Amino acid sequence: MARTALRGRLSWLVAEVVELIDETPRVRSVVFDVPGWTGHLPGQHVDIRLTAEDGYQAQRSYSIAAPEDGDRVVITVERVDEGEVSPFLVEDLMVGDRIELRGPIGGYFVWEPGSGQPVQLLAGGSGIAPLMAMIRAAAASPGPESIRLLSSARTEDDLIYRKELDSLAERDSRLDITYTLTRGHGPGWKGQVGRVDRVMLERFAWPPEVEPSCYVCGPTGFVETVASILVDLGHPPDRVRTERFGPSGGHP
Amino acid sequence: MSFVTRGFRGRRRDEGPEGRVPPGQYVTADFPVLSAGPTPRIPFDDWELTVRDRDGIEVAWTWDEFQELPTERVTVDIHCVTKWSKLDTTWEGVSLDVLLADFDTESGYALVRSYGDYTTNLPLADLTGGKAWVAYAYDDEPLAPEHGGPARLLVPHLYFWKSAKWVKEVVLVDRDTPGFWERYGYHNYGDPWREQRYAGD
Numbered sequence: 001m002a003r004t005a006l007r008g009r010l011s012w013l014v015a016e017v018v019e020l021i022d023e024t025p026r027v028r029s030v031v032f033d034v035p036g037w038t039g040h041l042p043g044q045h046v047d048i049r050l051t052a053e054d055g056y057q058a059q060r061s062y063s064i065a066a067p068e069d070g071d072r073v074v075i076t077v078e079r080v081d082e083g084e085v086s087p088f089l090v091e092d093l094m095v096g097d098r099i100e101l102r103g104p105i106g107g108y109f110v111w112e113p114g115s116g117q118p119v120q121l122l123a124g125g126s127g128i129a130p131l132m133a134m135i136r137a138a139a140a141s142p143g144p145e146s147i148r149l150l151s152s153a154r155t156e157d158d159l160i161y162r163k164e165l166d167s168l169a170e171r172d173s174r175l176d177i178t179y180t181l182t183r184g185h186g187p188g189w190k191g192q193v194g195r196v197d198r199v200m201l202e203r204f205a206w207p208p209e210v211e212p213s214c215y216v217c218g219p220t221g222f223v224e225t226v227a228s229i230l231v232d233l234g235h236p237p238d239r240v241r242t243e244r245f246g247p248s249g250g251h252p
Numbered sequence: 253m254s255f256v257t258r259g260f261r262g263r264r265r266d267e268g269p270e271g272r273v274p275p276g277q278y279v280t281a282d283f284p285v286l287s288a289g290p291t292p293r294i295p296f297d298d299w300e301l302t303v304r305d306r307d308g309i310e311v312a313w314t315w316d317e318f319q320e321l322p323t324e325r326v327t328v329d330i331h332c333v334t335k336w337s338k339l340d341t342t343w344e345g346v347s348l349d350v351l352l353a354d355f356d357t358e359s360g361y362a363l364v365r366s367y368g369d370y371t372t373n374l375p376l377a378d379l380t381g382g383k384a385w386v387a388y389a390y391d392d393e394p395l396a397p398e399h400g401g402p403a404r405l406l407v408p409h410l411y412f413w414k415s416a417k418w419v420k421e422v423v424l425v426d427r428d429t430p431g432f433w434e435r436y437g438y439h440n441y442g443d444p445w446r447e448q449r450y451a452g453d
Binding site: 009047049050052056057059060061092100224227228231238242245 | 256262264278334368369436437451453
């Protein structure tokens with residue numbers, strides 16, 4: 001996507017919190033109003049900057065969780081207990097607060113409706129955020145793309161965007177969702193159990209023959225495992241795009 | 253312009269020693285992995301490193317030949333554009349001064365290409381003069397594939413995307429050509445001390 005590269009300097013913009021959505025006990029989405037925002041592609045991310053009263057600053061990167069919508073930018077933040085920024089964003093931030101933000105950043109891990117090719121999305125934990133921007137963009141477009149999502153979380157309570165995803169899948173036959181839980185499940189659980197492995201990918205992911213574009217996002221271990229299996233199954237490496245979170249919760 | 257975000261104090265224990273951490277960075281003890289695609293697996297038997305210049309002169313080393321070259325052990329700080337810095341990382345590798353010894357280094361730039369086709373561009377002056385290595389060991393262990401093994405470029409004075417993982421060839425060129433991330437809007441040079449993260453910074 002040349003679009004990002006062609007833009008001029010990425011200036012810091014003032015972003016005001018207009019809505020906070022508790023997604024899971026540890027995850028919160030923050031909706032910002034960002035006057036001057038120039039738009040973005042699903043999959044891109046932003047840098048945010050927080051400044052303390054004495055001038056101390058901290059910067060972090062977060063994926064944008066929703067497609068372009070005027071001055072509205074949504075990020076989804078998982079609380080990293082030892083983190084410096086995420087506990088503040090998840091617990092302390094209030095509607096009306098202002099931070100600084102710049103972007104969009106990144107132009108490789110992006111997807112736009114229109115290619116016609118099937119899409120395979122693979123999410124580990126909060127790695128679903130940039131993939132959700134793709135799903136929401138697809139749902140809002142008339143395109144023919146069939147999207148399969150394989151989403152892995154620790155427990156049922158940790159599944160992010162579940163209600164919205166289930167309701168999208170219910171009324172949109174182009175979207176197919178498989179959940180898997182890695183740390184236990186209740187008696188009524190109807191999804192998959194255990195980490196994503198070769199068997200699960202063979203059963204629930206698009207096969208290489210249909211030439212899907214694959215997007216894998218999550219913690220390093222998840223991405224390393226899943227991307228390697230996809231290549232072993234015959235997906236060309238250049239059709240497997242990845243975004244990894246460091247173990248420190250650093251992102252992307 | 254900067255302004256205070258209500259209620260933000262920061263934990264600050266990630267600030268690191270003074271003068272060691274560039275602006276906008278925090279110190280981590282982890283070694284995060286960031287790559288745009290699957291990790292390529294390159295058997296040592298198939299591995300080759302090539303240096304080529306504008307006149308078509310080419311030198312290639314097999315893994316065994318590469319191991320014969322004089323090595324250095326360096327301890328350096330590294331800085332990733334995604335904001336983490338890691339202090340006192342120890343590497344073993346071959347200095348680019350050794351690899352470029354037989355080349356006319358009047359070309360202004362280098363384009364570095366990896367297995368898996370990642371590319372990055374640097375001024376040649378940033379690869380010479382004891383500032384850059386092709387590293388094959390980290391923390392006294394063989395370099396893990398997800399960190400760029402068998403061997404990666406190590407250019408610690410620039411943001412770490414310039415330190416191409418799975419390095420395969422270094423091409424000396426007269427004209428600067430943007431590499432992979434540089435084409436996607438990241439800064440063409442990437443000096444962490446001037447916070448050159450993105451084009452125009």
